[in-house]
Amino acid sequence: MARAQNTYSRIVAWIKIILPLSALGLLSTLFLFSRTVDPTLSVPSSQIDLEQRAQDLGATNPRFAGVTQEGDEIRFAAEFARPNRDTPENLIADGVTAQLRLNAGTVIDITAGQADMQQGQMTASLMGQVHITTSTGYVIDTERLNSRLDEVYAETPGQVTATGPIGALTAGRMLLHNNAESGEPELLFTEGVKLIYQPGETGE
Numbered sequence: 001m002a003r004a005q006n007t008y009s010r011i012v013a014w015i016k017i018i019l020p021l022s023a024l025g026l027l028s029t030l031f032l033f034s035r036t037v038d039p040t041l042s043v044p045s046s047q048i049d050l051e052q053r054a055q056d057l058g059a060t061n062p063r064f065a066g067v068t069q070e071g072d073e074i075r076f077a078a079e080f081a082r083p084n085r086d087t088p089e090n091l092i093a094d095g096v097t098a099q100l101r102l103n104a105g106t107v108i109d110i111t112a113g114q115a116d117m118q119q120g121q122m123t124a125s126l127m128g129q130v131h132i133t134t135s136t137g138y139v140i141d142t143e144r145l146n147s148r149l150d151e152v153y154a155e156t157p158g159q160v161t162a163t164g165p166i167g168a169l170t171a172g173r174m175l176l177h178n179n180a181e182s183g184e185p186e187l188l189f190t191e192g193v194k195l196i197y198q199p200g201e202t203g204e
Contacts, residue, residue: 078093132145
């Protein structure tokens with residue numbers, strides 16, 4: 001009986017020594033195989049994130065408004081605008097809306113996917129599904145519209161499609177400007193104009 005008790009005591013004593021040593025061995029193994037961390041190294045994505053933010057510098061919901069010498073109001077707004085990378089003095093605007101409130105009473109609303117605004121020249125080039133509506137009943141679509149910010153002037157360098165009081169038409173160019181003789185704004189369609197006349201309904 002005494003021999004069994006001695007054997008049990010020896011086993012317990014060895015376990016008390018072996019278990020702590022095993023635990024230390026496991027911990028040392030974790031440290032040996034873990035990667036060395038250099039606190040002086042920055043996260044790789046940090047520099048990329050800073051560069052991206054610098055490139056995306058811009059303004060949300062910018063607005064521009066002015067009045068011409070004739071009293072016509074010109075308003076521009078966008079969802080977002082940022083400096084052009086190649087020419088920082090110019091602005092690239094996304095989600096553009098514009099409105100011309102002419103002194104003669106006509107209101108012209110314009111929407112476009114994007115615009116390149118040259119602040120020095122006071123001009124704007126609207127691009128990407130340019131849509132124009134007028135209070136006189138015209139609806140005009142084109143891919144590009146060049147306009148001024150300081151006077152009533154807008155022209156399309158390419159084809160336009162339109163519907164209006166006289167019917168549906170296509171043309172190679174469109175020009176909106178103030179007539180030099182009368183001083184009144186006029187809308188001109190030129191270069192291969194094709195008109196499908198659609199007379200309005202008349203009452204009995």
